[in-house]
Amino acid sequence: MVQLDSVTKVYQKKHSSVTALNEFDLQVKKGEFVVVKGPSGSGKTTLLLAIGGMLRPTSGIVTVNGNDIYDLSEKKRAKFRAENIGFVFQLFHLLPYLNVYENILLPDGVAANRAGLTEVKEILDRLRLTDRAYHKPGELSVGERQRTAIARALLNGPDILLADEPTGNLDSENAAQVMDYFAGFHNNGGTVIVVTHGNEAEQYADRTIYLNNQLL
Amino acid sequence: MILKLLIKEILHRKLNSVLSLLAIITAVTLFVSFFTMSEASKRETIRLTRDMGFNLRIIPKETDMNQFWLTGYSDLTMPEEYVDKFFLYENFSYAHLTATLHKKVTWRNREVILTGISPEIEPSGIEKTSMIFSIEPGTVYIGFEIANSFGITTGDELDIFNKSFTVARILSETGSSDDIRIYTSLIDVQEMVGKRGEINEIKALNCLCLTSDEINPIEILRNQLNEVLPDAKVIINQTIAVARERQRMMVEKYIVFILTFVVIVCAIWIAALAIINTRERQRETGILRAVGYRIGKIAVLFLGKALLLGLVGGIFGYFIGTGLASLIGPEIFKITANTIKPVYSLLIWSVIVAPVFTAFSTLIPASLAVTRDPALILMEE
Incomplete structure (x- = not known):
């Protein structure tokens, strides 16, 4: 499902360069729940964005669902991402001028497998957002914002859910709820990769990977 | 979806949108009022010349x-x-x-x-x-x-x-x-x-x-x-007539110089606002890329906003410019006051040129914003 072969990512700065990933190999099977842990600066987010087709590695191959995603054109990669990958970020990354309903529908405008009204209602209901559907992010609690972000990530029925510190801004109750949603997705056959430096995700994981100075 | 995003963003960042609109309206108003009165100026010169014999x-x-x-x-x-x-x-x-x-x-x-x-x-x-x-x-x-x-x-x-x-x-x-x-x-x-x-x-x-x-x-x-x-x-008897015509042409050249200056300032103003806008929206470009939007579609959001504001600014600018020319023109051109009329062809020009002008002013900051690595934007948080 997800395979990284000798992936290296070097960030070029003005007078120096930083190696975030160095000859990194990884294999995540379909339906696996993987937690990636490590201290700040260990390359966790780089890894996640590279898997998500958002960050081209300096070298190496990233294969997702059998596609070398950086071999695809920008247009095809964007479409692939819209249809196969759901992202959840620590800071939710919702558009401030769209309400919950519109934020959830954001990927729908670009995905081939567009959601129907029933699916949107169902996902709003499942994530307990029905009453907040027409509220803007600024009017939501942090837990509701993260649930909105999860709803957006799940709308088009992706195969893979990539989450970057999804509980980093949440209290323990909301964090547990978020992890429950991920577990639900995983139980339905979805692949989950969660990047975190917290401990709450590990109990849901099939496997935990530790990243520390680019070493497993 | 794109149009919805476009309109919602314009309404969300009201100050930026209003200031951009103001710049466009200023440029179009000046152009329209100048050209409307320039016709009157020409007619006035003709009348004055005729009256001279x-x-x-x-x-x-x-x-x-x-x-x-x-x-x-x-x-x-x-x-x-x-x-x-x-x-x-x-x-x-x-x-x-x-x-x-x-x-x-x-x-x-x-x-x-x-x-x-x-x-x-x-x-x-x-x-x-x-x-x-x-x-x-x-x-x-x-x-x-x-x-x-x-x-x-x-x-x-x-x-x-x-x-x-x-x-x-x-x-x-x-x-x-x-x-x-x-x-x-x-x-x-x-x-x-x-x-x-x-x-x-x-x-x-x-x-x-x-x-x-x-x-x-x-x-x-x-x-x-x-x-x-x-x-x-x-x-x-050409002396006076030619002198008056030369004077009119000189004034016209002078106004064209001022107008060019004003238009350049407006273009810089719009570009500066576009830079502010694109900086504010960097995270947005990252999000859109993450959920599968292509660079082209995101560029449409930025340039579409410019085109939409340009269109609205062009229409408002035309009517304000025409209104100003109708209001001030008769005070300046007393003899041909009644002949100062809206130049409707300028409306067509306004709704074509103003959006293109705005989009052109926005092009560089928008291009820089949409081509920036979305991963870097999202990692900046």
């Missing part, structure tokens, strides 16, 4: 010039067909042409000048704004002094040498012999004074063509005239 006057060759300058017209006449000869002579350059017949007569025990004017003749194939009275047969224009003395008003029926006329217009006071003139059609005057087919002057105006220092038009004209009308002579 025709700069080409063709009169019978044997005219006593002493008498001509004293009375303002020739006592002698020449055949009306000279006008046709003039018209058909292709090498002769002129802008507006008319034939007149003047005769001092006594009417209601007062000496008045009866002036017959032929319909304006324009060079074939050239469309020009009419600069000469066009008087319908059976109607008269009455000089200020005569109208004042006899209490004549527009619409009155007058009997002049056994012919019945309707007063079409009372002319404003000029402080010249025009105040004791009765203008009517050439054919009516020819009938009244018994000079059918005769005129005593051909007047031509081409003040707007004489702008080059290198040309000495009088020599060219006299040589040309000798060829076609050997029994006539030409008097040219």
Whole structure:
């Protein structure tokens, strides 16, 4: 499902360069729940964005669902991402001028497998957002914002859910709820990769990977 | 979805949108008001030039010039067909042409000048704004002094040498012999004074063509005239007209310079706002890329906003500019005040040029924003 072969990512700065990933190999099977842990600066987010087709590695191959995603054109990669990958970020990354309903529908405008009204209602209901559907992010609690972000990530029925510190801004109750949603997705056959430096995700994981100075 | 995102974003970042809109409206307003008034300025110059007198006057060759300058017209006449000869002579350059017949007569025990004017003749194939009275047969224009003395008003029926006329217009006071003139059609005057087919002057105006220092038009004209009308002579008075035209052109160039400056400032203003806007929206571009939007689609969001604001700004700018020209124009151009009218073709230009101009000003910051690595943007948090 997800395979990284000798992936290296070097960030070029003005007078120096930083190696975030160095000859990194990884294999995540379909339906696996993987937690990636490590201290700040260990390359966790780089890894996640590279898997998500958002960050081209300096070298190496990233294969997702059998596609070398950086071999695809920008247009095809964007479409692939819209249809196969759901992202959840620590800071939710919702558009401030769209309400919950519109934020959830954001990927729908670009995905081939567009959601129907029933699916949107169902996902709003499942994530307990029905009453907040027409509220803007600024009017939501942090837990509701993260649930909105999860709803957006799940709308088009992706195969893979990539989450970057999804509980980093949440209290323990909301964090547990978020992890429950991920577990639900995983139980339905979805692949989950969660990047975190917290401990709450590990109990849901099939496997935990530790990243520390680019070493497993 | 794109249009929805576009409109929602505009409404969300009101200040940025309003300031951008203001810049566009300013630029379009200035352009529209300038061009609307520039037409008025041109017409005003034409009117002022006309009021200074025709700069080409063709009169019978044997005219006593002493008498001509004293009375303002020739006592002698020449055949009306000279006008046709003039018209058909292709090498002769002129802008507006008319034939007149003047005769001092006594009417209601007062000496008045009866002036017959032929319909304006324009060079074939050239469309020009009419600069000469066009008087319908059976109607008269009455000089200020005569109208004042006899209490004549527009619409009155007058009997002049056994012919019945309707007063079409009372002319404003000029402080010249025009105040004791009765203008009517050439054919009516020819009938009244018994000079059918005769005129005593051909007047031509081409003040707007004489702008080059290198040309000495009088020599060219006299040589040309000798060829076609050997029994006539030409008097040219171009100095004032040319000076006024040159002054107008100078002012026009000056305003074009100012306008260019204003437009550049507006473009920088829009670009600066676009930079602020794109910086504010960097995270947004990252999110959109993460959920699968292509660079092209995101660029449409930025440029679409510019096009939409440009369109709205263009429409508002046109109406405000036209309104300003209608409001201020009559104060500046008093003679041709009534002719300041909306130039509707500018509306089309405004709704085309303003969006393109705005999109162009936004292009660089938008390109930089959408091509920035979305991963780096998202990792900046």
